[in-house]
Amino acid sequence: MLTTTPRRELARPLAALFAALLASCTERDVPGTSDTATTTDATTTDSPHTGTSHAEPTTDAPGTSSTSPSTTSVPGTSTTIDTNDPGECIYEDHVIVLTPEAYDAWLHGMGEVGTTGTTGTTGDTGTGTTSDSSTDTGTSTTGDTSTGTSTGDTGATDTTGALEWSSELCNQICDALTSAEAWNIVSCDKTSVDADGTVTILCVEIVQNCDGRSHACITSRGALAHADPVAAYLARAAHDEAASVYAFTTLAGELAAHGAPAELLARILAAAADELRHAEAVARLVAARGGRCRPPQRRPIAARSLRELAIENASEGCVRETWAALLAAHQAEHAADPQLRAVMRGIAADEARHAELAWAIDAWLDTRVDADTRSEIAAARANMAAAVLASVAADSPANALVREAGVPGRARAMQLAAGLADALWAA
Known part of the structure; x- marks a missing residue:
């Protein structure tokens, strides 16, 4: 039986938490900001790399300090980091x-x-x-x-x-x-x-890379320049979904070597199968828009310690993957493109389970490490959470991404990220 410590147990299923966060930001906005980019049109971008404009925020992000634009903190914690560190493209x-x-x-x-x-x-x-x-x-x-x-x-x-x-x-x-x-x-x-x-x-x-779960075995990135920012966004997403197949299967092997319970390993391999379906579904969306996808590249890695695995999981799973799962839930509700919305509905449900899996992995690892390592894990999670908050505050998605793909605009994304930080990352 999988055992967890009370400190790590999720109070409720993440799908329910996501629904509550999405509902709470529907009728309110952050003063001085807009839910859509005001300077980026669907056919033009501020950067050829991602199809997004990286405008400076006009208001302070929740949990950030206006007096120190290069650092940010997680609500409920005293942790601050350099925002040019992890989490940024x-x-x-x-x-x-x-x-x-x-x-x-x-x-x-x-x-x-x-x-x-x-x-x-x-x-x-x-x-x-x-x-x-x-x-x-x-x-x-x-x-x-x-x-x-x-x-x-x-x-x-x-x-x-x-x-x-x-x-x-x-x-x-x-x-x-x-x-x-x-x-x-x-x-x-x-x-x-x-x-x-x-x-x-x-x-x-x-x-x-910028967002979503990654793994030490993945060496490629999925970004592609494309005249259609939605096609570019989906091409990168398809790459990342395919890369997640390798990430999960490799992680299963690593945890098995450390004696992880069969239940946990089965959930990880099931997640890999989900990611394969996701990659295929998103690749079809890319093809429909005349785009192309890059296959993920990987490398063999040396055996890693429980400490290394726990720190990576805290950052990539408990933070990045959990945030990506909430974004998928938003897209499933708000994407104007009916095909994209239908695909994201299936993906969102799976990704919520994958995020819960990351926290379950965190719970098992917590029983196998010492107090000093627990402190390192907590710091890694807090640092990545702060990086996500800073990245969200500095990014204004292209109008086409907000409208057609359902990507939350900067104001709404700031609300969602702050809510997730309060509910999970600051605990």
Whole structure:
């Protein structure tokens, strides 16, 4: 029989808690904020990476301090963290400078001649410049491609009269000349062409995921640039659902090695089967919108201790997965797209059980670790909860995501996250 400590037992099924949270925010709003993005249209985005605008919040998020914008705290706790830590999307800029000869060689399929490049981490919004200025090209290296030729436009031919410039060619160059992982490239653009024909390319790679449960064995990210922000959102979701299959099956093996009860292991494997269905269902939604999905990539990992597993589960399961489950419940009620809403209804019910599973894993692990490790687990959970609150406060989803996909706007998301923090994470 699975045993839990009273401190870890959920007071009620999460589906009931989610329903209460959703009902409580239906008729109220946060003063000074809007439930939909006011600066982002369905056809334009502030960032090419995620289809969302990362606007600064106009009001303080619940549980955050207006005097320290780089830190936030969990309601009911004294924990504060750097909000640039876990929970934020992190992108890395790879700048490639091609001489006219090198550019012409690539257009003719002959590869590299006279190429230089720099890389730099942009931070959580992916809109910064490279931090390495050792290569002076005399050109801007920002993510703004308004002065260059977008890779999405494959109808324009290059001035050399050679092959057409394309996103595929840009990605090939980025893959060959930088350290970027091919599947993690979210955008690649020709940002400028100097008078002498020198070409500067900006390739952006996502190096840290943003939400949902992850696992140490997963090495890929699902983000894709797409003109339709809903298609881009669903493509990433399909990747993450498929990655969760590996995450759960690997976790089951790890916990089995530590003597986890058969009941718990059976629930984990059942969750993996659920995630496979989710991945297939969401992939069909992506295909219907003309998008494509990236398959998850994984790696073998060394055996991990109960401490490592417990800390990961506290962050990824008790916080990220629980928050993602609440978001799914919101989408199941509010998505205007009938097909998407129907899919999310099935997913939401499963994800609520998966979140409960994370807390059940937490309860079993709590019986197997010492007091110092329990403190570490609690800190990891609090840190991730604070990161989620900060991320929600800083993000304004595109109107299309709010309207068609049922993603909560910033004001409503802040209410939901704060309510979840009060009910679970601060306990």
